[in-house]
Amino acid sequence: MQPKLSTRQKRILKFIESFIEEHGYPPxxxxxxxxxxxxxxxxxxxxxxxxxxxxxxxxxPEVSRGLRLVSADQPKEVPLKVADVAHLVQVPLVGKIAASAPVPLPGEDFGYYFDDDDVIDVPQSMLGKHRQGELFALRVTGDSMIDAMVADGDIIVLQRQNVAQNGEMVAVYLTERGETTLKKYYLEGKQVRLQPANPMMDPIYVDADQVNIQGRVLAVLRTLH
Amino acid sequence: MQPKLSTRQKRILKFIESFIEEHGYPPxxxxxxxxxxxxxxxxxxxxxxxxxxxxxxxxxPEVSRGLRLVSADQPKEVPLKVADVAHLVQVPLVGKIAASAPVPLPGEDFGYYFDDDDVIDVPQSMLGKHRQGELFALRVTGDSMIDAMVADGDIIVLQRQNVAQNGEMVAVYLTERGETTLKKYYLEGKQVRLQPANPMMDPIYVDADQVNIQGRVLAVLRTLH
DNA sequence: CTTGACACAGAACATGGGTTCGGTCTATAA
DNA sequence: TTATAGACCGAACCCATGTTCTGTGTCAAG
Structure with missing residues (x-):
């Protein structure tokens, strides 16, 4: 299904490629x-x-400049070679999270204007489905999240959202206790069961209206060095 | 020169971004x-x-779909892109790790010939100093690593090495117990103190000649989806 | 020689899509 | 109050651009 291309076709492909590179849109x-x-x-x-x-x-069809290069068959690259840049997401590291303080959320300028210093690179493959531009990351301080299997110094990547499906790991602020925690979320009638990731720990139950969901946890990253 | 964007303008930017991502050309x-x-x-x-x-x-002007996103705030432009690309490493996922079994180590073909399916992308920034080509990753099964703050399903990235400096987190095989574990390593005379990452857990002591270091832990990755 | 697939040219067509202009509404300054 | 500027709407304008149609020349199979 892939005979030799004519000279013209090869030139066309090359031109499209370089044109997009130069202009940001197809010719x-x-x-x-x-x-x-x-x-x-x-x-x-x-x-x-x-x-x-x-x-x-x-x-x-019928779309001006409606061209897209199809990633030709990639002959497997050299091992340990760099991967595609498109698979890398930059997530703003907006602050720290501890049991005693509310979650610092990104401001209005969400997704734009953040310092390069406070950005971590995360492969998209680690994040699964998420809405572009609503990601943020927090550094955990202290050992208060041990029941969530999260250690001091870990980084958690979140997607901003105020609701959750049962079973999702979320960062919640408990208004009555004035406390932030990471738990698996289960709505049970008027109550919410918050289940620690550690299977040996017992869940806690709180009224639904005292549970303030800050975001869904997409990943936990720990580096040792 | 850069006041706050209106809601509409932010939405426009986001839409353009995701549209290009999806279609390959601007809207x-x-x-x-x-x-x-x-x-x-x-x-x-x-x-x-x-x-x-x-x-x-x-x-x-006068060009259909003649839009291009300007990399928001980038004092240094191209260098950053290049650097980003270079900072992504592919690590072979060579097997599973559990308390009851020895660590599966990569074979002779280390660094070469591994399936694309069993490779994970990791930003180099997460790994710190390491020797290229001697990285491997393992998926944790079971809850036996809870004392290391590592949960079922986590992925740990290791560098192959048989010795360790005090304080480093290592994967060790305890020959006498026939058991694999993740601990912080401290050589104390003829004995080795193996300290769990969880500060509430007590260390264990074993003879140095029964501690078989499999590799140093560089990172722990947990994805929730 | 005839046939037909293939690559190409040229022109007409129809819609896609950027641009422009008059007008409305609101808020703040004079 | 009036005036002015910013944000918005609706419609018209008209070139940009994908599509289609008729026709040429070539080449290999029949």
């Missing part, structure tokens, strides 16, 4: 024609469709 | 308007120009 049919020295738009169109056949290109 | 003014719930194309145009003023966006 039009006419721009391609000019670059590859094809007089007629229909011929460019013809060759683009060929490239789609070969699985090297994706097109969105 | 049109009308697509933005639909997504951000703006009725008039002129208003979208108006806000886009605002974002250009703020230096968050670049536009190509």
């Amino acid at each position: 039009t049919i006419r721009e391609i024609g000019e670059a590859v020295d094809i007089a007629s738009t229909s011929v460019v169109n013809y060759n683009l469709n060929k490239l789609v056949e070969y699985g090297l290109l994706a097109r969105s | 049109t003014i009308r697509e933005i308007g639909e997504a951000v719930d703006i009725a008039s194309t002129s208003v979208v145009n108006y806000n886009l120009n605002k974002l250009v003023e703020y230096g968050l966006l670049a536009r190509s």
Whole structure:
């Protein structure tokens, strides 16, 4: 399904690649024609469709610049080589979390304008499904989260949200106790059961209206060095 | 030069970002308007120009989908991107670790020939100093590592080594007990003190010649999804 | 030689999509 | 009060751009 490409088709592919690199958006049919020295738009169109056949290109019909390069078959890279940059997410490290204090949440400028210093890189594969731009991270201080299997110095990555599904690990602020904690969340009638990650620990029960969900925990990261 | 963005402008930025992510090319003014719930194309145009003023966006006049996100705040631009890429390491996930079994170590082909499926991406910043090519990762099964603050399903990243400095967290195999465990290592005369990460747990003492160091723990990763 | 697939040219067509302009509404300054 | 600026709406304008159609020349199979 992948015969040799004609010279023109190769030039087209190369041009599209470099054009996107330079402009941030794909070229039009006419721009391609000019670059590859094809007089007629229909011929460019013809060759683009060929490239789609070969699985090297994706097109969105009736959409201007509706081109997308399909990641050609990647001959497996050298082991321990760098991975794709697209799989790396930068998460702002907005503060610290401890049992005695509320969770510091990112401000209005969520997702923009944060210092480079307070950003951690996380592979997207570690985060699963999440909403882009609503991630933040906290450094745990103290040993108060031991029942959540979280140690002093750990970093937790959260997605900002105020509600949770049963079974999700969330950061909650208990208004009555004035206390922050990480627990698995289970709504049971008017009460909420907060279950520690450590299976040897007992759950606690609190009224639902005293549970203030700060975010869902996506990952816990611990580095030893 | 960079006042607070309006809600609309933030939504526009986010939408452009995710649209490009999804389609490979930027959205049109009308697509933005639909997504951000703006009725008039002129208003979208108006806000886009605002974002250009703020230096968050670049536009190509008279060009359909002529949008480009400007890397928000980047004093140093290209270097940062390059550095980011270089900071991602692929670590082979060579097996599982449990208290009852020895640590599965990578075979002779260390660093070469491992399946793509069993590789995890880790930012180099999480690993600190390590020797390239001698990293491996293990998935923890069971709750036997609770005293090390490591839960069922966690992934630990190790560097292969047979000796350790005092205070380092290591994976050790205790020949007499036939048991694998994660502890902080302290050589004290002829004995070794193995200290759990959990400060509430007591250390154990074993003869030095019965402690078989499998590797040094560089990181512990927990994903919840 | 005839046929038909293939690559191409040129032009017409229709819609996609950026731009412009007059007008409304609100808030703050004069 | 009026005035001015910012944010917004709606509609028109018109070039940009994907699509389609007719037609050419080539080449290998029949």
